[in-house]
Amino acid sequence: MPQTAPTRTAQSCPQCPIRHSAVCSLCGPSELAELDAIKTYQTFQAGDVIAWAGEPQTIVGSVVSGVATLSRTLADGRRQMVGLLLPSDFIGRSRTQVAPYDVTAATEVTLCTFRKRAFDEMLDRTMHIERRLLQMTLDELDAAREWMLLLGRKTAREKIASLLVIVARRDAALHRREVGNGVSFRLPLTREAMADYLGLTIETVSRQISALRKAGVVEMHGTRDVTIPDFGRLLDESGDDADGGIVS
């Protein structure tokens, strides 16, 4: 694994793309200035490991752009992704030393990182960061539980369809569009990453994508670009409650 050193750059908070959804989103101007003083931007290449499970925690900060993954590995090499980190998501734990997960860049990833000590001290002084961190952690917990339902009870085909729904929705949200018939997007994950995400093997992922393609549920252009001609059809395939169930 060719671990390249992260690139460091600078950028100011007010025009930050994640200003209104990241851990700093409840902060006022003075708190923002404090954060500004302790932050550094770092960019990682796709495939780079940002943090190893069990190693002392060196990084806390937000994903500014790109996709990173959290994963755990069993002694014999079986691997399960347990989190997907998208722009504005927070990496690392305040007030603890070791992360129990591998953090890996799935695409090129830029992070806004904070000096850990200074960040922890700010947490103690202000309640805005901590409050936002709680909201975000609760959202992560909901996502993790939705994911548990997928892992425990869905078929391979439903898992693939569910993943496509998630990526389509996120992509639409990022571009401030509605998901609808004919949406196109690029998969930010390799087949292997998809398999790790869904608790499947690469071969099964590949077969189920082919099956959905043959059934006309998705159209593939090359191996990463997807078009969904009928989004409702994809939703049906995902196995989720058809009538929306809990609208979120």
Add this chain to the structure above:
Amino acid sequence: MPQTAPTRTAQSCPQCPIRHSAVCSLCGPSELAELDAIKTYQTFQAGDVIAWAGEPQTIVGSVVSGVATLSRTLADGRRQMVGLLLPSDFIGRSRTQVAPYDVTAATEVTLCTFRKRAFDEMLDRTMHIERRLLQMTLDELDAAREWMLLLGRKTAREKIASLLVIVARRDAALHRREVGNGVSFRLPLTREAMADYLGLTIETVSRQISALRKAGVVEMHGTRDVTIPDFGRLLDESGDDADGGIVS
């Protein structure tokens, strides 16, 4: 489902069994008095539904004794447990209206519930409750992710062994003992609840327990009481990193 009305009782905070681990554990005497004023104890019978997914949220509070479960159900009835609520765990979400999960009493459960409005106001005024809630939510997130690894990558036999390890550890912690060879405990879950927890069918749960019994890994006395003659052996069967990996 014979839904009995919960029993209401009273108890004072200082001698509360979960005083030092619940959401109130960082609170000082004055905050504790405030909480005391807005709390009510409620007891539910095994099998009672404490909250339905999608219904307006009526309860926020802590589990004082007993075991409750969080679960989600797919349109066609497939069911996955997504959380196990033990004494001191917090039920409900502040500042939101609907819970996305069914909350069910697995055993007789006593809750220390708070008036929602008053509780939310307290959250805004003090930081101790919110801080503790963040710690607890992070712990829940870690547990959820560990669980995802189990659901996505472990075999049925490993899943059963893992569950037994978890229950044995929790039971030992509750009685302030070490887990060791010869530990005994009672399973707080039916076979069906175990199946929902592990993403299996009850038949597979039953078969794997029988297999572990025949292999001498566990001894069963009746259907709920378990003895583990060799805890290390059970750990091996759980598939987790043998050398402890991340010691937590």
Add this chain to the structure above:
DNA sequence: CGTTCTCTTGACTCATCTCAAATCTGGTGG
């Protein structure tokens, strides 16, 4: 244009599920 990696497809195996029946357990009323 090879080389190398990723992805797809095929053939076969096996773990887990499904359907069905037998057995056990705890509770109830006689």
Add this chain to the structure above:
DNA sequence: CCACCAGATTTGAGATGAGTCAAGAGAACG
């Protein structure tokens, strides 16, 4: 105290979805 019942659990036999192993087809890259 015992017989009986309903629900929970165990066990069996067969079906099947996903994994494994192996090979071939595409893409990406120098």
